[in-house]
Amino acid sequence: xxxxxxHDYIGFSLxxxxxxxxxxxxxxxxxxxxxxxxxxxxxxxxxxxNNKKKKGSAVVLSLKSLAGSGAKxxxxxAIDRKWVYSGNSGDGSDAVxxxxxxxxxxxxxxxxxxxxxxxxxxxxxxxxxxEGGASQSPKPVVVAQEQKPHTHGSGPxxxxxxxxxPIRSFRKNTMSSHSAKNDDDSEAKLGLxxxxxxxxxxxxPYLRKVDxxxxxxxxELSSALEKMFTCFTLGKCGSDNVPSRDGSSESRLMDxxxxxxxxxxxxxxxxxxxxxxDVPWETTILWKGITKILQKEDRKQLTLLGFxxxxxxxxxxxxxxxxxLLMFTNSCKRLRIMKSSEAIGLAPRAMEKCxxxx
Amino acid sequence: MESTRSLSxxxxxxxxxxxxxxSPEDRSSVSLVCKSWYDAERxxxxxxxxxxxxxxxxxxLVRRFPNIRGVSLKGKPRFSDFNLVPSDWGADxxxxxxxxxxxxxxxxxxxxxxxxxxxxxxxxxxxxxPNFKVLSLLSCDGFTTDGLEAIATFCKNLTELDIQENxxxxxxxxxxxxxxxxxxxxxxxxFSNLTSEVDFDALERLxxxxxxxxxxxxxxxxxxxxxxxxxxxxxxxxxxxxxxxSLEFSAHQFAELESAFNNCKNIQSLSGxxxxxxxxxxxxxxxxxxxxxxxxxYAAMQSDELDNLLMHxxxxxxxxxxxxxxxxxxxxxxxxxxxxxxxRVFPADPFDEEIIQGVTEEGFLAVSFGCPRLHxxxxxCQQMTNAAVATIVQNCPDFTHFRLCxxxxxxxxxxxxxxxxxxxxAVVKTCTKLQRLSVSGLLTDLAFEYIGKHAKNLEVLSVxxxxxxxxxxxxxxxxxxxxxxxxxxxxxxxxxxxxxxLEKYESMRSLWMSACNxxxxxxxxxxxxxxxxNVEVIKDDESDDSQADKVYVYRTVAGPRRDxxxxxxxx
Numbered sequence: 001x002x003x004x005x006x007h008d009y010i011g012f013s014l015x016x017x018x019x020x021x022x023x024x025x026x027x028x029x030x031x032x033x034x035x036x037x038x039x040x041x042x043x044x045x046x047x048x049x050n051n052k053k054k055k056g057s058a059v060v061l062s063l064k065s066l067a068g069s070g071a072k073x074x075x076x077x078a079i080d081r082k083w084v085y086s087g088n089s090g091d092g093s094d095a096v097x098x099x100x101x102x103x104x105x106x107x108x109x110x111x112x113x114x115x116x117x118x119x120x121x122x123x124x125x126x127x128x129x130x131e132g133g134a135s136q137s138p139k140p141v142v143v144a145q146e147q148k149p150h151t152h153g154s155g156p157x158x159x160x161x162x163x164x165x166p167i168r169s170f171r172k173n174t175m176s177s178h179s180a181k182n183d184d185d186s187e188a189k190l191g192l193x194x195x196x197x198x199x200x201x202x203x204x205p206y207l208r209k210v211d212x213x214x215x216x217x218x219x220e221l222s223s224a225l226e227k228m229f230t231c232f233t234l235g236k237c238g239s240d241n242v243p244s245r246d247g248s249s250e251s252r253l254m255d256x257x258x259x260x261x262x263x264x265x266x267x268x269x270x271x272x273x274x275x276x277x278d279v280p281w282e283t284t285i286l287w288k289g290i291t292k293i294l295q296k297e298d299r300k301q302l303t304l305l306g307f308x309x310x311x312x313x314x315x316x317x318x319x320x321x322x323x324x325l326l327m328f329t330n331s332c333k334r335l336r337i338m339k340s341s342e343a344i345g346l347a348p349r350a351m352e353k354c355x356x357x358x
Numbered sequence: 359m360e361s362t363r364s365l366s367x368x369x370x371x372x373x374x375x376x377x378x379x380x381s382p383e384d385r386s387s388v389s390l391v392c393k394s395w396y397d398a399e400r401x402x403x404x405x406x407x408x409x410x411x412x413x414x415x416x417x418x419l420v421r422r423f424p425n426i427r428g429v430s431l432k433g434k435p436r437f438s439d440f441n442l443v444p445s446d447w448g449a450d451x452x453x454x455x456x457x458x459x460x461x462x463x464x465x466x467x468x469x470x471x472x473x474x475x476x477x478x479x480x481x482x483x484x485x486x487x488p489n490f491k492v493l494s495l496l497s498c499d500g501f502t503t504d505g506l507e508a509i510a511t512f513c514k515n516l517t518e519l520d521i522q523e524n525x526x527x528x529x530x531x532x533x534x535x536x537x538x539x540x541x542x543x544x545x546x547x548x549f550s551n552l553t554s555e556v557d558f559d560a561l562e563r564l565x566x567x568x569x570x571x572x573x574x575x576x577x578x579x580x581x582x583x584x585x586x587x588x589x590x591x592x593x594x595x596x597x598x599x600x601x602x603x604s605l606e607f608s609a610h611q612f613a614e615l616e617s618a619f620n621n622c623k624n625i626q627s628l629s630g631x632x633x634x635x636x637x638x639x640x641x642x643x644x645x646x647x648x649x650x651x652x653x654x655x656y657a658a659m660q661s662d663e664l665d666n667l668l669m670h671x672x673x674x675x676x677x678x679x680x681x682x683x684x685x686x687x688x689x690x691x692x693x694x695x696x697x698x699x700x701x702r703v704f705p706a707d708p709f710d711e712e713i714i715q716g717v718t719e720e721g722f723l724a725v726s727f728g729c730p731r732l733h734x735x736x737x738x739c740q741q742m743t744n745a746a747v748a749t750i751v752q753n754c755p756d757f758t759h760f761r762l763c764x765x766x767x768x769x770x771x772x773x774x775x776x777x778x779x780x781x782x783x784a785v786v787k788t789c790t791k792l793q794r795l796s797v798s799g800l801l802t803d804l805a806f807e808y809i810g811k812h813a814k815n816l817e818v819l820s821v822x823x824x825x826x827x828x829x830x831x832x833x834x835x836x837x838x839x840x841x842x843x844x845x846x847x848x849x850x851x852x853x854x855x856x857x858x859x860l861e862k863y864e865s866m867r868s869l870w871m872s873a874c875n876x877x878x879x880x881x882x883x884x885x886x887x888x889x890x891x892n893v894e895v896i897k898d899d900e901s902d903d904s905q906a907d908k909v910y911v912y913r914t915v916a917g918p919r920r921d922x923x924x925x926x927x928x929x
Contacts, residue, residue, distance in 0.1 A: 161848075162440075162441060162442065163440030163441050163847075164822065165705060165708045165738060165763055165765045166437075166439070166440050166763065166796075166820075166822070167440070167704065167705065167708065168439045169439065169441060169525070170439075170497070170523040170524070170525070170551070171655070175656070175706065175707070
């Protein structure tokens with residue numbers, strides 16, 4: 001199997017993914033989930049239209065969209081809009097926080113979202129909002145603002161009702177502003193990170209979300225994604241896959257993702273689709289080291305992401321690691337599992353970018 | 359003649375006797391006996407609590423009670439907390455301050471809830487009342503930290519400054535530095551509401567010289583390291599609100615923090631814990647032995663974290679948490695806190711449609727099994743069943759406050775798909791002491807029939823997205839003998855329902871109806887028939903003129919108010 005991609009992902013098989021179209025015929029349900037940089041696409045699939053519409057209208061959790069729009073979690077001066085939940089007025093405060101607190105005990109990271117999203121939002125929202133960000137991002141739930149609150153009965157969706165659920169504005173704003181200001185309060189940002197990104201898979205009828213922060217390596221991420229998207233692949237892997245964590249190539253997840261026909265790509269802030277794995281993923285970062293070592297600029301970026309890793313002992317290269325981590329997480333706006341056939345030509349670019357940043 | 363004189367009790371003595379009456383109900387009764395008792399009561403009254411600032415005018419108040427030292431005022435309807443009331447609605451405290459300054463210059467305490475307070479008012483207050491001691495602002499808006507500067511600078515006898523959950527414009531933390539160096543009387547300082555960084559040195563000095571400080575609730579800008587220093591200075595604290603509870607600590611620093619908490623033997627209430635980093639939570643364990651109130655509602659915790667913490671809090675009576683703890687966390691509550699009386703579970707992120715988390719009926723059940731003394735609950739959940747609620751109230755029949763919010767409006771029992779009527783029926787039938795009830799979920803008129811019939815002690819009822827017809831509201835108005843506040847939103851109750859309460863409203867504090875089917879004509883009719891009620895209609899811009907989008911009805915002796923903004927139509 002060969003593919004005109006040349007590099008070597010950490011944790012992935014050294015073999016390049018197959019370029020063959022193995023005959024998965026998903027034409028009928030194939031969805032192009034949108035070109036990089038496009039708006040969150042309308043779901044066209046017949047089933048689950050409602051869900052998708054909801055998802056479509058829900059704010060894309062990708063950082064890019066957060067950057068561009070008033071993030072879903074943002075709260076503007078709600079009073080003006082008579083809205084429960086409106087876009088952030090840009091003071092950088094947005095969702096809540098506590099990192100660990102966000103998973104349900106059952107742990108499927110992608111199912112717990114709540115605040116995390118906001119966590120990253122809020123950071124982004126602040127300054128970026130004003131720039132008008134990536135206009136590509138879909139409008140947040142705020143769109144629903146135009147609707148007046150229903151009278152009873154029809155059970156309007158949560159986000160469409162003013163003042164419901166009945167939580168004091170102060171509490172809402174506080175929860176959303178947990179990662180508050182963009183200024184120097186590094187402690188405020190500690191422990192707040194969640195980095196939710198949308199993951200789409202070609203051919204799948206709906207997207208998933210993952211919290212990048214919960215994974216320690218690309219391997220873990222891939223395996224989690226594999227589990228999530230298993231149901232959409234035909235035949236290749238069953239649910240009893242246990243991805244091996246030692247980076248060996250035996251893991252079927254890699255077969256799935258890389259071995260046969262799918263590659264994991266991500267969309268970075270420039271709107272380019274990059275192959276995952278170029279940037280090393282380090283799990284041992286000394287947070288304090290980061291805040292001390294990084295320049296204010298970088299710290300700001302990290303803040304923007306609202307991204308925090310738990311600390312273990314510092315490594316000699318913590319500085320470097322931090323930068324690299326920043327690069328990946330800073331870059332990653334959306335993950336996309338693409339068909340290998342469509343991934344031609346991505347890798348070299350990724351390498352280049354990587355080199356440039358370094 | 360002597361005999362005549364001995365028959366009449368000197369007024370002064372009567373006043374002295376009445377001075378010992380503290381309960382407002384007793385005072386009320388006493389004032390009705392006869393004129394001289396009325397006078398003795400009013401002259402000896404030192405505290406007054408006005409639950410609706412428009413029910414009486416400042417002039418009437420100060421004329422009747424010239425010697426008051428403490429006043430508590432509530433302004434806007436409660437639904438203003440949820441942005442249902444225009445920001446210019448009213449409830450400005452200034453007129454009150456002017457009246458007090460004129461007639462009651464010895465005023466010492468002011469507690470305001472949902473009032474509009476401006477910086478000018480705060481300055482006026484600081485200058486007008488030389489003995490001023492206690493200022494408590496809850497859910498107010500309109501002021502900035504500049505106003506607080508005036509308070510800090512000029513209130514030389516201040517003992518309490520309690521700023522909670524307000525819409526305050528936080529311009530800077532410099533207000534804290536305005537307390538004079540010789541100022542030592544502070545006992546309560548709560549600025550957790552504010553976000554700006556305060557000068558820590560000033561705070562440190564303040565805490566150090568105020569030896570009577572009992573309550574200290576700092577804001578997020580105060581770090582753990584700084585908190586530790588404050589604790590060392592004030593080990594006598596009874597209530598503590600931490601700032602940001604996260605920092606990269608060395609083991610030595612952690613030990614110091616733990617030791618500081620260990621020295622705080624008197625802590626009964628703990629809050630804040632913002633951004634709590636799990637690994638530092640154990641530092642607070644030594645201080646938890648006497649804890650009766652734990653407010654974790656700004657600290658999203660997991661179930662196991664909560665379990666670990668609660669193991670150290672055997673005397674806990676009140677607990678506020680976020681629903682991130684999940685049902686499992688609530689099980690931990692049930693097993694660790696047998697003395698629990700109050701539980702509030704807030705939703706961490708109620709607006710995310712895509713992510714389902716939070717608590718269910720299981721969590722509530724678990725708590726009810728483990729905490730038989732539970733009598734106050736506020737519970738935001740994703741799903742509930744009739745059966746669960748019935749079991750819960752069987753386990754805890756002493757509920758006085760039962761506020762259940764099933765977050766999806768109009769949602770039925772998720773197992774049987776039936777309305778939640780039976781759940782609330784069980785509540786009102788079993789909990790005879792029930793004073794406050796908030797209902798949610800899919801409800802028909804039957805629920806209200808139950809409430810009207812059984813809720814004999816109910817004073818406050820909140821209803822949203824419920825009911826099938828006017829009959830529901832009628833049942834409540836014709837039953838519930840002690841009903842004082844009724845708040846309704848998004849229900850199919852119309853003019854007939856509104857007018858069925860004609861005779862009831864004067865015995866109630868207020869009625870709020872929004873997004874119902876009430877018309878302006880209906881309101882007008884009510885206003886005409888009941889002149890001692892103020893009937894106000896708040897118009898939404900886009901709606902049709904005949905609909906009364908929001909109606910607020912309240913009894914008053916002050917007549918129609920003169921300060922309503924254009925959006926409020928006083929009928």
